[in-house]
Amino acid sequence: MKKLTIVMAVIGCIMAEVLAMSVSAEETTTQPDYANYGTDHCCDWTDDTTEGTTFYDDEWIDGTSHCVPDEDEYYDGTSGEYNGFHWAYSNHTLTISGNGKLQKENIYDVCPWSDFAMYVHKLVIEDGVTTIGSYVFVYFTNLEEVSIPNTVTSIEESAFYGNCNLKSIVIPDSVRKIGDYAFASCDNLRDVTLSKNLTDVGMYSFYTTPWYCSIQPEGAENVLTIYNDILFQASRVQGDFVIPDGIRVIANHAVYQQDFMTSVTIPDSVEYIGTNAFENCLSMETITIPEGVKRIGHSTFMGCNKLKNITYPASLEYLGFQQYSENLQSLTFLNPNCKIEEQIMITPYVGTIYGYPNSTAEAVTKENGWAFIPLEGETENVPEVAGDANNDGRMSLVDVVQVHKMLQTRKAPPKSCDMNKDNKVNVIDLSLMKQRLFNE
Known part of the structure; x- marks a missing residue:
């Protein structure tokens, strides 16, 4: 009888404890795990009927203009080293210092500041950084201010992608390259100051930003998106396309897949033609590349199936990797020292390469077993590449x-x-x- 009484008492205690835990759980309000909110919870989740509030998964956050509340005490005051650079985070400001290229080790690498990216309101990149690498500051959804020093020369692919609270950016004149999608999906970016010395402008570098939308004109045909001296995009192009005078840079993919364009005339103000600039222009039969063009990116004429002849001017210093169509009949190189990357022809190529004796064009031709016809005149009479002491076609x-x-x-x-x-x-x-x- 005593044993039964003891057992019943123990069971009663256990049941009382379980009941107490249940009541406690019901009375406790579970806070949302904001640290695990991904990119789907960005700045578009708002309710216009309730001013000054932001809506997240049935949770209301009163009186804030940001996507998440200021619950970053865990990260505030932290710092560390990453790929030779020092980073420090304090009071919603991330500061990066060091020298050289700030970039990930590989595409799968995760930057240490990714853990608290949603809390960063200000980004300071100090003098010494030369390259802002691909994907290093993606989805900083509350970032409002960025300071880029004049030591930076390159902003790589998707570097600031998806920073939906960023409203303005000043890109210093030291920057020569902006990669593909560098500022794409920065959905509130309205004020952009571009470098005056850009030579390489990536595809969709400002895609979906209000700033880019503001410089896009309307029209039935030959709609050109131009800012300063850069041709960002040409659309609805028909017939003979004459690029306006004053353009210095033709951006990557700028005249991509214009099926009804039959010819292109480039003004002598153009110095740089971007990667894939005229790709898949299926009806283009002729193109005029003037003196003054210094650099042409890779795959510029890929898929231009009706293009038969291309003459590269004496001013051309660099020609990127190219893949030509089977209908190409001739290539002419007027600079004997032009650095020429790999050129791919449909095999067997039955066309002809024209160039000067002992030129880089002749070397490429012999390497691939194509027909080469030397141009008349001495190589010395053709303009040299400034600073090219070892005569390899470039200065290094x-x-x-x-x-x-x-x-x-x-x-x-x-x-x-x-x-x-x-x-x-x-x-x-x-x-x-x-x-x-x-x-x-």
């Missing part, structure tokens, strides 16, 4: 070192290294070579 650090050694040993550097055109090569020209190399 190797040329700078070579000229430096030649000046030290009192040997005369090549005339191509006379950067200021005063008919002599000295330390002033060496300094100009270094400056140009840094800018590139």
Whole structure:
């Protein structure tokens, strides 16, 4: 009897404890796990009927203009090292310091600040950073202010993608490249100051931003999106397309897949033609590339099946990887020192390559077993690449070192290294070579 009484007492205690835990659980309000809110919970989740509130999964957050509440005490005051750079986070401000390229080790790498990206309102990148790498600041959904120093020369693909509270950005004149989708889906970005020295403008670099929408004109045909001296996009192009004077850069994919365009005339103000700029223009039969064009990106004429002849001007210093159609009959290279990346023809290629003897064009032709016909005249009469001391078709650090050694040993550097055109090569020209190399 005593044993039964003891057992009943124990069972009663257990049931009482379980009941108490149940009541406690019912009285406790579970807070949403904001740290696990992904990109689907961005700035569009608002209810217009309730001013000053933001709506999340049946939770109301009163009196805030941000997507998440300020519950970042866990991260505030933290800092660390990442790929040679120092980062520090305090009072909603992320500061990055260091020298060189700020980038991920690989596409699967996760930056340490990704854990608290939603809490960052201000981003400060200090002097010394030269490249803002791909995907390093994606989905900073409450970021409002970004400071980019004038040491940055390149902003890579999707670097600031999806920063939906960013309203303005100043890109310093030191920046020469903006990669594909760099500021795409920054849905409140209305004020953009672009670098005046851009030479490489990526596909959809400002896609869906209000700023980009504001510079897009309306029209029935030949609709051109132009800002400053950059042709961002051409659409509804028909017949003979004459690109307006004053354009300096044709952006990546700018004239992509214009099926009713039959010819293109490029003005002599253009210096840079981007990657895939004329890809899949199926009806294009002719294109005129003028003197003044210095660089052409890769796959520029891929899918242009009716294009039969292309002449690359003497001013062209670099030609990226190209894949031509089976109907191409000839390529003409007027700069014997142009750096030419791999050129792919439909095999067997029965067309002809024209160029100067002992030129890079001849070397590419012989390497692939294509027909080569030398142009009349001596190679020396064709403009040289400025600063190209070793005659490899481009100026690089190797040329700078070579000229430096030649000046030290009192040997005369090549005339191509006379950067200021005063008919002599000295330390002033060496300094100009270094400056140009840094800018590139």
